[in-house]
Amino acid sequence: METETAESIEIRGLYKIFGRRAKSYIDAVKNGMGKQELQEKHGHVLGLQDINLTMPAGSIQVVMGLSGSGKSTLIRHINRLIDPTVGEVLVNGEDVCKMNTRALRNFRRHKTAMVFQKFALLPHRTVIDNVVYGLEIQGVDKDKQQTEARRWIDRVGLSGFEDNYPNQLSGGMQQRVGLARALTNDAPILLMDEAFSALDPLIRMDMQSVLLDLQKELRKTVVFITHDLDEALRLGDRIAILRDGAVVQEGTGQDIVLRPADDYIENFVKEVNRGRVILVESVMKEGPPAANATLELGRDTQLESAARAMTQSNVNVANVIDMNGECCGQVTMGDTVAAMVRQDDESEDGEQARSA
Amino acid sequence: MAWYDEFPAMGRTELRDLKNAIDKGFRAWTREHGGTVEAIFEPIKDLLIWSERLLLNTPWPIILIAITAIAWFGSRKIPITVGTLLTLVLIGYFDMWEDTMRTVSMMFVCTLVSIVIGIPIGIAMSKSNLLERMITPVLDIMQTMPGFVYLIPVVMLLGIGKVPGLLAVVVYAIPPIIRLTNLGIRLVDKEVLEAADAFGSSSWQRLKNVQIPLAMPTIMAGINQTIMMALALVVIASMIGVQGLGQPVLKAIANQQFTLGVFNGLAIVGIAIIFDRVSQAYGKRLQSHSEVVHGN
Numbered sequence: 290m291e292t293e294t295a296e297s298i299e300i301r302g303l304y305k306i307f308g309r310r311a312k313s314y315i316d317a318v319k320n321g322m323g324k325q326e327l328q329e330k331h332g333h334v335l336g337l338q339d340i341n342l343t344m345p346a347g348s349i350q351v352v353m354g355l356s357g358s359g360k361s362t363l364i365r366h367i368n369r370l371i372d373p374t375v376g377e378v379l380v381n382g383e384d385v386c387k388m389n390t391r392a393l394r395n396f397r398r399h400k401t402a403m404v405f406q407k408f409a410l411l412p413h414r415t416v417i418d419n420v421v422y423g424l425e426i427q428g429v430d431k432d433k434q435q436t437e438a439r440r441w442i443d444r445v446g447l448s449g450f451e452d453n454y455p456n457q458l459s460g461g462m463q464q465r466v467g468l469a470r471a472l473t474n475d476a477p478i479l480l481m482d483e484a485f486s487a488l489d490p491l492i493r494m495d496m497q498s499v500l501l502d503l504q505k506e507l508r509k510t511v512v513f514i515t516h517d518l519d520e521a522l523r524l525g526d527r528i529a530i531l532r533d534g535a536v537v538q539e540g541t542g543q544d545i546v547l548r549p550a551d552d553y554i555e556n557f558v559k560e561v562n563r564g565r566v567i568l569v570e571s572v573m574k575e576g577p578p579a580a581n582a583t584l585e586l587g588r589d590t591q592l593e594s595a596a597r598a599m600t601q602s603n604v605n606v607a608n609v610i611d612m613n614g615e616c617c618g619q620v621t622m623g624d625t626v627a628a629m630v631r632q633d634d635e636s637e638d639g640e641q642a643r644s645a
Numbered sequence: 646m647a648w649y650d651e652f653p654a655m656g657r658t659e660l661r662d663l664k665n666a667i668d669k670g671f672r673a674w675t676r677e678h679g680g681t682v683e684a685i686f687e688p689i690k691d692l693l694i695w696s697e698r699l700l701l702n703t704p705w706p707i708i709l710i711a712i713t714a715i716a717w718f719g720s721r722k723i724p725i726t727v728g729t730l731l732t733l734v735l736i737g738y739f740d741m742w743e744d745t746m747r748t749v750s751m752m753f754v755c756t757l758v759s760i761v762i763g764i765p766i767g768i769a770m771s772k773s774n775l776l777e778r779m780i781t782p783v784l785d786i787m788q789t790m791p792g793f794v795y796l797i798p799v800v801m802l803l804g805i806g807k808v809p810g811l812l813a814v815v816v817y818a819i820p821p822i823i824r825l826t827n828l829g830i831r832l833v834d835k836e837v838l839e840a841a842d843a844f845g846s847s848s849w850q851r852l853k854n855v856q857i858p859l860a861m862p863t864i865m866a867g868i869n870q871t872i873m874m875a876l877a878l879v880v881i882a883s884m885i886g887v888q889g890l891g892q893p894v895l896k897a898i899a900n901q902q903f904t905l906g907v908f909n910g911l912a913i914v915g916i917a918i919i920f921d922r923v924s925q926a927y928g929k930r931l932q933s934h935s936e937v938v939h940g941n
């Protein structure tokens with residue numbers, strides 16, 4: 290069923306090789322040739338390999354990975370700024386890669402909006418003329434273009450700069466112009482390539498809130514690339530981690546923090562503040578309430594808050610209740626603290642063991 | 646005589662016959678199709694006549710004010726505007742007003758025709774590497790072939806007068822505008838184009854909203870060069886009946902009248918400088934968005 294505001298995205302068996310004879314190396318890559326080998330032997334760059342991702346309508350999918358891991362390449366496939374070497378990108382079941390020019394143009398106009406890592410503003414247009422660009426292309430009437438654009442310029446905090454040219458603005462301000470340009474388009478799919486990377490921490494938090502608020506109202510399907518795990522955990526319903534063009538782990542933030550698939554991901558999650566990321570539901574014991582518990586905590590309480598609440602009430606165990614206020618299990622102080630510090634202990638042990 | 650003393654050329658008679666055959670063929674073709682070709686150029690002839698009449702029949706003070714105003718609105722620079730006014734006054738005072746108007750009119754139409762033909766060719770060239778590879782050598786020939794050479798077939802075809810003059814000038818002066826339109830569009834930032842695509846621009850929208858505006862400074866440089874080259878050909882074109890400042894120069898050469906030559910030569914230099922400075926300043930103003938750069 291098609292809804293007005295949400296579109297699901299499904300990527301199936303996607304490979305991208307950069308180079309003149311990309312197609313002829315597909316089999317080699319499928320048979321296990323790595324990025325480095327392909328580069329050295331054949332001078333072709335392996336951009337993406339065997340990507341399979343399902344992004345349900347109305348959710349935020351975060352993509353993470355080190356520089357050069359293929360994040361920008363992946364997001365460009367969703368609106369087909371890059372054609373895949375093989376594979377499918379299905380949006381609401383329709384393969385974007387098979388659309389003809391006209392269908393693709395309409396898809397880009399009405400279904401997607403994109404924020405670029407390097408801003409990609411039109412240098413000869415003022416802020417407001419940049420922000421209306423999407424609507425202008427669609428042929429929306431001028432008054433509506435202006436009101437929509439001004440609303441978003443205001444929301445990203447750039448009121449008063451409407452008539453400036455991009456190169457009169459700082460990097461962070463330019464990035465917000467790019468953000469306003471995408472939001473003004475009001476498309477069901479938002480593609481955000483490191484959309485907040487040039488912002489200072491305060492504005493960044495503010496923009497994250499804008500996105501989350503927007504998400505509560507409008508339920509867009511958002512693909513969000515970031516280098517910042519805290520941001521990923523705050524925004525992402527699901528997180529995919531890329532390495533050398535392949536997805537190494539995909540899951541909820543909890544999955545990734547609690548069960549990193551390998552050392553690469555462990556490195557990513559090492560520095561994260563576990564007390565603020567892990568939720569009570571991830572450490573609780575399901576079952577009947579503890580008879581002696583006097584404290585009740587919501588499933589989605591962060592461990593840090595849970596520990597604070599238990600300390601303040603001077604108890605060692607609390608009952609966990611779900612959204613409906615019904616009890617669904619219990620959590621102990623010991624488990625809470627253990628989950629908060631476990632990672633650090635392990636790595637310290639590891640270091641001690643190595644130095645011994 | 647050993648074969649290496651002199652290049653073993655084609656026999657004299659054969660060579661003469663070959664040249665004659667080609668000339669004869671071309672002449673025959675001309676006789677047959679001259680009328681059609683003339684008909685094709687009829688509208689351009691009308692334009693040439695109209696623009697010359699306009700400049701000659703309008704009282705000089707109005708023209709003086711108009712050109713000065715164009716210089717001001719084009720450049721927004723007082724020195725250029727004053728310089729323009731002064732040059733025109735001097736030209737008028739030394740009794741070269743009419744010839745100058747004829748030359749300016751010719752320049753105007755030649756530049757217009759070059760723009761109208763050159764920019765679309767440049768755009769087409771920027772879109773296809775094959776086309777670029779095919780057109781570039783043609784442009785090289787057009788630019789290096791001595792001006793006199795293409796006067797010959799043009800005169801054979803159309804006789805003497807304004808239209809053949811215009812043809813010769815346009816062929817000589819159009820390459821820079823084609824080249825620089827092509828170059829300007831090819832140099833447009835790929836990321837900006839990608840953004841235009843991401844929002845669903847059609848190829849016309851991306852041309853109109855992104856490629857042309859961002860290539861404009863380069864295209865303006867091409868127009869500027871075209872104007873300069875056209876002016877340079879004015880003296881040569883006067884050999885086939887183009888009226889204007891070139892004819893007195895020719896006369897001065899024939900009659901060894903040094904002062905006459907210098908005066909008219911200086912008048913050509915004067916309008917060349919006006920055209921150049923105004924079009925360059927205008928091109929710079931188009932880039933005003935990139936002048937105030939945020940500190941980095």
Ligand SMILES: Nc1ncnc2c1ncn2[C@@H]1O[C@H](COP(=O)(O)OP(=O)(O)OP(=O)(O)O)[C@@H](O)[C@H]1O
Pocket residue numbers: 307308334335336354355356357358359360361362363406
């Ligand atoms: N047009 C191209 N031609 C050749 N190689 C390319 C091209 N575009 C990207 N690549 C290669 O693909 C790989 C992934 O690049 P991509 O830009 O997707 O990385 P990224 O994850 O977005 O990195 P960053 O965090 O630095 O933005 C890199 O190795 C890069 O060199």
Ligand SMILES: [Mg+2]
Pocket residue numbers: 360361362406482
């Ligand atoms: Mg990137």
